Amino acid sequence: MSTQSQAAINGHKQMKKTFNLKKFVQTTVHYLALILLAMIIIYPIYFALSYTFMTPQEVNTATPQFLPESFYLENIKEVLATTPILRFILNSFIISIAVMIGEIITGSLAAYAFAFVQFKGRNVIFALFLTTLMVPSEVTLIPRYLMMGAFGWMDTYQGLIVPHLATVFGIFLLRQFFMQLPKELMEAARMDGAGHGRIFLTIVLPLSRPAIGTLGVYSFLNTWNQYLWPLLMTNSEEMRPVQIGITMLQDEEFMSWNLVLAGVSIALLPSLLLLIFGLKQLVAGITAGAVKQ
Amino acid sequence: MAKDQKVMQSIPVLSSSKTKMKHKPKHLRIDQIAGYGFIMPTVILLSMFVFYPFFQSIYLSFFMTDPLGNVVKFVGFQNYVELFTDKEFLNSLKITFLFTVFTVPTGIFIALILAVLTNNKSKGMRGFQFIFALPIAMSVGTSSIIWLLLFNPTAGVLNYLLNVVGVESIQWLTNPDWALLSISIMTIWMGLGLDFIILLAGLQAIPDDLYESAKIDGAGSLTIFTKITIPLLSPTIFFVLIISVINALQAFGQFNVLTGGGPMKSTNVFVFSLYQEAFVNFQFGLGSTRAFVLFVIIVLLTWIQFKVGEKKVHYQ
Known part of the structure; x- marks a missing residue:
């Protein structure tokens, strides 16, 4: 006991001298842990990107390679030439942009009504809307699928777009933002005789660009990454969005790893770019319901 | 309100x-x-x-349907009776439960570590935050293909690393004992970005002066973590828990690409069995029965989590 406490006292005395060293060790361990974790988490993405630029010989060695020897572009050229991947990407862009615009229009209109217009049954309707957040899309999948068949919308853009044009999440997000806008502006516009349409278009929408940006990034990425609905809705190759098209490429036996991964990298590019430029908006959207302020 | x-x-x-x-x-x-x-x-x-x-x-869900989805015959609760006496369905409930248990706590735990490690203003933190958020850009389609190759038993990097440290290769996706675990590993990775972003935002919402005053009072980092960070973060953790469980119950894409419910039905999760019943066997009535059961489970879970959460979660 006494030696221990003696040691503790000695340690305490030395604290001042060794303080910087301790901090240095702590910082180093902290960063080493972060670097290790970052390498593990980024590896699957790095793997796809690096194999994209490897020659078939590099890929076919017994041990997995970690760095391409040169900036080999043939895989990308070949995947673009031999598969309809550009068509898949075009489809995904058409669908994602249409859904994004639709969600922004329907969402901002409804959010305006719920935030600023006093109409009968408003709270009941809003509550009813919110209950749909508890209905996962799989629950309504079968009737929606049968409905698309009845409409003749199988394998069409409208079948992939129209069912997703309104989201309660979007309404909720925009309504929260609208309610924080300065009321004086709207009062002044009212005094000038502006109606709801004009207030919506000239005051609320321009002031809400951050929230609309958030909804836009969020809904684009969600639509781009969809899997089950487009899997059910598309039969022909030319209607497939990229997520479905890419998994079908992998099924084809003759495809080598570097070609499949070249396709994956091309499919990843838009979402990665969106993440780089829109991470802030995305975070704002995700955390809208999560963190109490 | x-x-x-x-x-x-x-x-x-x-x-x-x-x-x-x-x-x-x-x-x-x-x-x-x-x-x-x-x-x-x-x-x-x-x-x-x-x-x-x-x-x-x-x-x-109360009808028998033809392959075009037309109602053929009213069968009352027969679909439900059939469902709950179907060994395969009960098995798929069990698998879904296991999948949730494998993925949700581990995912939240790892994301919490990442969030705590990057929640400071040291150099390079923004870079690390970006990397840890990266999996959110990954779709289930592309992630599944990448992991399919990582899991490859002969040329995949996972078995290569195992062999380097002297462990025998694992049949990640074709061994019934491993397949669900393998997909769980992949799913945890895919969900990390979302969990990380939410937890980091929760950490950043805790005011700095709380940490400062605790430090002045002589609290160590572990005390600060258990006495300040965790209680104040509990509403956020609770939110992540709810959405992660619901996400796990809805998982489909990775199962469709990586295992197709196999081997030996060992990865036949809920939505995959719904998909099989409705869109492969064209039993829309039976499929709808599964859909309704899924809805009831999700509503119940949300309700239970809120009831439990109300008591245990510390709100500011």
């Missing part, structure tokens, strides 16, 4: 003050028209693609 009330009342035109009785009818009528007009597109879309299919799904 009290805040909404305030906003509404502070817009004079919208509040029905008695001194303005003369204008009230006119404003009200305009408001009625504008209100319903503005929500109309959403009402139509939600009615068509959420409310109607929801009730139609319940309706279908």
Whole structure:
């Protein structure tokens, strides 16, 4: 006991001298842990990107390679030439942009009504809307699928777009933002005789660009990454969005790893770019319901 | 909600003050028209693609259907009886439960570590935050293909690393004992970005002066973590828990690409069995029964989590 406490006292005395060293060790361990974790988490993405630029010989060695020897572009050229991947990407862009615009229009209109217009049954309707957040899309999948068949919308853009044009999440997000806008502006516009349409278009929408940006990034990425609905809705190759098209490429036996991964990298590019430029908006959207302020 | 009330009342035109009785009818009528007009597109879309299919799904679950989805015969609760005596379905419930247990706590734990490690203003933290958020950009389609190659038994990097440290290769996706675990590993990775972003935002919302005063009082980092960080973060963790469990119950894409429910049905999770029943066997009635059970499970879970959460979660 006494030696221990003696040691503790000695340690305490030395604290001042060794303080910087301790901090240095702590910082180093902290960063080493972060670097290790970052390498593990980024590896699957790095793997796809690096194999994209490897020659078939590099890929076919017994041990997995970690760095391409040169900036080999043939895989990308070949995947673009031999598969309809550009068509898949075009489809995904058409669908994602249409859904994004639709969600922004329907969402901002409804959010305006719920935030600023006093109409009968408003709270009941809003509550009813919110209950749909508890209905996962799989629950309504079968009737929606049968409905698309009845409409003749199988394998069409409208079948992939129209069912997703309104989201309660979007309404909720925009309504929260609208309610924080300065009321004086709207009062002044009212005094000038502006109606709801004009207030919506000239005051609320321009002031809400951050929230609309958030909804836009969020809904684009969600639509781009969809899997089950487009899997059910598309039969022909030319209607497939990229997520479905890419998994079908992998099924084809003759495809080598570097070609499949070249396709994956091309499919990843838009979402990665969106993440780089829109991470802030995305975070704002995700955390809208999560963190109490 | 009290805040909404305030906003509404502070817009004079919208509040029905008695001194303005003369204008009230006119404003009200305009408001009625504008209100319903503005929500109309959403009402139509939600009615068509959420409310109607929801009730139609319940309706279908009481019927036998032909392969085109037409109702053939009313069978009452027979579909439900069949479902709960079907060993395969009970097995798929068990698998879904295991999948949730494997993925949710581990995912939240790892994301919490990442969030705590990057929640400071040291050099390079923004870079690390970006890397840890990266998996959110990954779709289930592309992630599944990448992991399919990582899991490859002969040329995949996972077995290569195992062999380097002297461990025998694992048949990640073809061994029934491993397949669900393998998909769980991949799913945890895919979900890390979302969990990390939410937890980091929760950490950043905790005021710095709380940490400062705790440090002045001589609290160590572990004490600060257990006595300040965790209690104040608990609403956020609770939120992540709810969405992660619901996400796990809805998992489908990785199972479709990586294992197709196999080997030996060992990865036949809930939505995959729904998909099989409805879109491979064309049993829309039986499929709808599964859909309704999924809905009930999710509503119950949400309710239980809120009830438990209300008591245990520390709100500011």
